[in-house]
Every structure is written in structure tokens, then in C-alpha cells.
Amino acid sequence: MKSFDLIQPATIDEALAAWQPGASWLGGGTNLVDLMKAGALQPDTVIDVNRLPGLREIETLSDGATRIGALVSNAELASDMEFARSFPAIAEAVLSGASGQLRNAATVAGNLMQRTRCAYFQDPNAACNRREPGSGCDARAGENANLAVLGWSDACIATSPSDLCVSLAALDAVVEIRGREGQREIAIADFHLLPGDTPERETALQPGELIVAVRLPAEARQFAANARYLKVRERTSFAFAVASCAAALQMEGGRISKARLALGAVAARPWRVAEAETLLAGHLPDTDLFARAADAALAGASPSGANAWKIELARRTVIRALTLAAAGTPARMPALPASPFGELAGELAHV
């Protein structure tokens, strides 16, 4: 690991003033320290944000919105009973990610900002446009089975690894940001950028800006009775998604009145398609309907390598997630959160 200066500011203003090009914010460190060990990231300065005050609250605002402080840990978020009841798909998505240990350390802001798991991004000896603009993309002719099938470009075919972000995207979250010029906010849909010709620009955050909170609008609670996250992995637990889907419905008299749908692990950002949602509204839940929504959600998908199979897998993941959401949010968090093996009870379900 390259050496660095460690700064531990006590206020947000101090933190913003301390930032300079080549600096990185440090949250739980579960992604940054890992990539610094690998040599993929080599900041000169690491600014520890953990002592900043006022960023550890989960609060309900006067307009009914819910505000999650940037430093709330992934574990605290998912285990907050009131939060999990109001936003069960978010809690399920968080609990399907990483491990108990990692979720204790990982912050909400760090989760939003975590880098792609593309193996060549992590390997400083590989060509990677995202890590080193203009160097090429070793994934194109290499290990690309789990890379993007939507929104990719010739320059980069990486996917976003976050589960939390998929559920936040489905529920129209907003990211609150502080910079030296003041406060601003970015809708989660605009937060992660597709690669285009500039894959090194991963988010809409400007250099030196700090995430201070993530906000969920009051309306997001109205999906609580029918909201699920489904995550297909190469093993039952402690693995990144191969395909995932957050599905949230509002039901009226047995019919779907509103639908929200976001896919994970298929693109460099959570994938949301308005047409897929509108075609569900007003209908009785039904597998054919869900299949049409899945087709709409995957419109334009194409393999970026040896991954055409992911398109069909993602399609089926959408259908299954919608089926689960229509059946209703379970009274208790499933033993295997977000797992396709999670429906049977007890020992039998384990594979």
C-alpha cells in the first residue's frame, strides 16, 4: 500500500477544507482499504469522516420523508425496526449484501460510492479505462461473464455492485451532498453515471464533495406491504449479485395501482425503466403481465461478452421478484434475505 497522510477532521467544514486532489474520504474502509491494498487506489491523503457530527441519525422529517445519515452503518440501517418496517425491500437488500462483519463497518455513503468489482479494475497491472483513462479494457477479451448487459460502452462494461442502491433507486431516494459551495442534492437515478466515453466518471459527485445523507420521500413508505428484493448469487450467501431486482407495489382491491422496479448487477447503475412500471399499473398480478414488465425492463439488453445468459436470468429474476412482492412482504425478514431459496421454512430451504 502506498503511504498517505491521515486526517481526522472534527467538523464537516474542516473536512471540506482538508480535501485536495488526490484525497479520499474514509468511511468504514471496507472498500477503500481493500482497493488501497490491491494498489488500485493510491490516495495521498485519507480523510476519516467518522468523527463528523450529526451524520449517524435515521430521522423522520416534517414532510414525512426519512433521512438516513451518511455514517449510519449498513447493519444499523437494516436492524432499525421502524426503518425495516417502513422500507422492507431496502432492509432486505442491505442484509443480502456482504457479511455481518462488513455490514457493521460499512457506511451508507460508502456503500453508494463503492467501486465496481470488475477484476481488472482491482488489478493495477491490467488495462482499465475506468481506473486509468485511455489504457484500454482488459475485460472485453477477458473474464466478463458477470459484467454488464445494459448501458455499457466500448470503453467499459463494468457493473455497479451495490444491493442497497438498487432498492434506493426503486424508491426514488435523493442523495444529500455538501461541498465548499454549500449543499445540493442529486436524485439517485442521476447519481451513478453510465460509462460512455468517460468511465472514470462514476458518479455525479464533484471532486471534494461529501455525501451527508440519503433521503427517502414520504411516498416510499406506501409500498411497505408489497416490497421485496431478490438477489441471485453464485452461492447462497456472502456473494455479489449475478442478477437482482427490487420490486415494490401498491395494491388496491387486488389490483396493482403503482409499481416500482429496479434491476441490479446488469449495468453500471441500478436499472429502472418507466415503461415496465406503467404497464403494471391497473392490472391484476399475473405471471404473463410480469413477463411483459420484465421484457420492457430489459429492452435493449445485449451481451458485452460471454454473458448473454444474464439477460434471460435477469428477466426471470424480475418475474420472480414481482411475484414475491405481489404475495406480500413477509411478516419477518426471511432467514435467507433476498434468496431464491428463501421461501421454504427451516432446514429444507438450505442448499
Added chain:
Amino acid sequence: MPLSINLTINGGARNVALDDPRVTLLDLLRERLALPGTKKGCDRGQCGACTVLVNGRRVNSCLTLAATLDGAEITTIEGLSNGELHPVQSAFIENDAFQCGYCTPGQIMSAVGLIMEGSAGDDPERIREGMSGNLCRCAAYHGITLAVQEATRRMAENRREDAA
């Protein structure tokens, strides 16, 4: 820039002078504080061998920069027993929950953390899910699950007895 941090490690106050901000909690424990019970497997958050409790919560010490821990309370496998084995330690022995033993300190610390979190209870499926951050290359998973189940029950009983 030498950094000086105060830690409470296994109940004892320690002042640690760090000459390098790169030192992880794992390397601090093993290489500088003569506490090699905490193991290094992957060094990248993927195996759980390095699990310790920081302020009562289980974390991967390999991804934690020691310099950020000023004021923290750390519990490692060396600090678990107070003369008598901790119920999780005894349950691991009684349930044959290891073979080579390399992953065991991390498994035990993770189990202690999981039991304190209280979300798994003695449901084997929830225990397996809650322990999925700890790999065991000897595949002692069956015994580990039984051990965590038994320790969970025994610790609940002990609490009831203490309360009575």
C-alpha cells in the same frame, strides 16, 4: 507523523504509538501487540478469520485502519475467557466445530457478535446466514452451526439464571 492512540484491549488500557497510518488492526494485534490469536486469511474482508469485536460489534480487523480507532474497546479471542472458557468456546469443543482450527478464532468472535446482535436466535438457517462471513476450508460448518445454536441457548439460560 507518529500517531498515538489509546485502546482498551481485552479489558486492559493500552497506549499505542503508530509510526505508520497503514497499519491495520489485524497487523497491530499480531505483529506489534503479541496477540496472534486473531488470524490472517485473505487480508481482504473475504474470509472472516480476522474477526474481532470493536466496541462490542464484530468487524474484519484486516480492513480496519488502527489509527482510526483512538478510544475504541477491542476484544480478541485471547480476551474471551475469564479463567473459564466462554460458552461459545466450550460449545465449539463439544460440537467438534473445527478441524485444523485456523478459522476458529474468527468463527468464535463472529458467533459472539452474532449472538449479541440477537437476530438469529437458535434457528440453524439464520445462524448459517449470520455466520456466512466466516469461511472454513475444512468445512466444519455443520459443527459450527450446532455450536452456535447450543451457545445461544446456554447464554440465554445463563441470563435467565442471573436474572432470577
